[in-house]
Amino acid sequence: MAGSSSASSMVVGLDIGTSKVVAIVGQPTDDGGIEIAGIGSHPSHGMKRGVVINIESTVQSIQRAVEEAELMAGCDIHSVYVGIAGSHISSMNSDGVVAIKEREVSTSDIDRVIDSARARAVSEGQRVLHVLPQEFSIDAQGGIREPLGMSGVRLEAQVHLVTAAANAVQNIEKCVRRCHLDVDATILEQLASSMAVLTEDERELGVCMVDVGGGTTDMAIFTEGAIRHTAVIPIAGDQVTNDIAMALRTPTQHAEEIKVKYACALTELAASDEMIKVPSVGDRPSRDLSRQALAEVVEPRYEELYTLVREELRRSGYEDMVAAGIVLTGGTSRMEGASELAEEIFHMPVRIACPQNVKGLADVVRNPIYATGVGLLHYALQEAQHGRSQQAHAGVVTAPSGRGDKSKDAAAETPLTRIKGWFKRNF
Numbered sequence: 125m126a127g128s129s130s131a132s133s134m135v136v137g138l139d140i141g142t143s144k145v146v147a148i149v150g151q152p153t154d155d156g157g158i159e160i161a162g163i164g165s166h167p168s169h170g171m172k173r174g175v176v177i178n179i180e181s182t183v184q185s186i187q188r189a190v191e192e193a194e195l196m197a198g199c200d201i202h203s204v205y206v207g208i209a210g211s212h213i214s215s216m217n218s219d220g221v222v223a224i225k226e227r228e229v230s231t232s233d234i235d236r237v238i239d240s241a242r243a244r245a246v247s248e249g250q251r252v253l254h255v256l257p258q259e260f261s262i263d264a265q266g267g268i269r270e271p272l273g274m275s276g277v278r279l280e281a282q283v284h285l286v287t288a289a290a291n292a293v294q295n296i297e298k299c300v301r302r303c304h305l306d307v308d309a310t311i312l313e314q315l316a317s318s319m320a321v322l323t324e325d326e327r328e329l330g331v332c333m334v335d336v337g338g339g340t341t342d343m344a345i346f347t348e349g350a351i352r353h354t355a356v357i358p359i360a361g362d363q364v365t366n367d368i369a370m371a372l373r374t375p376t377q378h379a380e381e382i383k384v385k386y387a388c389a390l391t392e393l394a395a396s397d398e399m400i401k402v403p404s405v406g407d408r409p410s411r412d413l414s415r416q417a418l419a420e421v422v423e424p425r426y427e428e429l430y431t432l433v434r435e436e437l438r439r440s441g442y443e444d445m446v447a448a449g450i451v452l453t454g455g456t457s458r459m460e461g462a463s464e465l466a467e468e469i470f471h472m473p474v475r476i477a478c479p480q481n482v483k484g485l486a487d488v489v490r491n492p493i494y495a496t497g498v499g500l501l502h503y504a505l506q507e508a509q510h511g512r513s514q515q516a517h518a519g520v521v522t523a524p525s526g527r528g529d530k531s532k533d534a535a536a537e538t539p540l541t542r543i544k545g546w547f548k549r550n551f
Contacts, residue, residue, distance in 0.1 A: 137500025142339025162197025174210030316499030361456035390461030449473035
């Protein structure tokens, strides 16, 4: 375990993606960052576009990822903060208004006005995930971010309301509970990712974050420090892999390897004289193909994706308010040419972002793949700092004394004893 801080200050983020499940264990540092103590990652085969399609397969992926994280961090994981994505998620802006009881805004007034804003009719089968305050108004004074203690008679709140299909949330929570883990909270993935990769200046100036994963592409638009719009686009890395498999007539697992190693999102950046071997289906011999020909397969899909993001940005009404431009993150954003093509389509500055404010295994997690996982930790620690986390959630992780008769502190254990303990528990 990293540092001398007790295990009870640790939190765990679980990113159940379409292509992989990632579990990350971390604890807060004195400067407001996160120290990563352990990471576990395992391929995911039970999800499609952010939704569970095979519970058994998803449970196995979660178990493997969590066991790997436990082994690396030297602790037992009992509960997790889970990310959720998918086309079933919808969002809207809402407002509420209440009378200020004692002529001075108290926390109960803020709670009441947010409850009033969330009372919007939510369609049947949907469940409210987040009520995210954008700004408050007291009497005629608008643009207030922190109304606590201010004087007035009437308090208004503008909020961003995020809802998800109740059955999709229940299926994800069911998979986590089947692994004998509690769910501390279910968090919108792009909200989590934005906490890991965006700077305060970008949120203030206005920014559109695009998290390109395996099954879905998640968008979040911020202006003046608050989240204004969220959307999910059902095109992402898996479609690129399928395009390569179809066009090159190669099995999907080989198409994925070719995509990761050789693909380029912009044809003009790929060399026509650089050749790659493409395995054929069945026992046919492999073929040679130029990298440029591969880029000609990949570019149209990225172009389609960015065009859909641009249309969503226009539809949101915030296109002219994102002065900081586009921030790309997620595993599929790492492809060569992805940011150059995005700049051509958006006509805005584009950067590819990795998780910030991390220590410990920083070299490992400074990778767009881990944006959501690290972001879940940022969300959890922010909740704890705001005092909204319940006492029961404080002991997210305990030392291995929780299982068996070991009373030794995990920090004092050597890696060898941790591995021995893991084998005893699992075999």
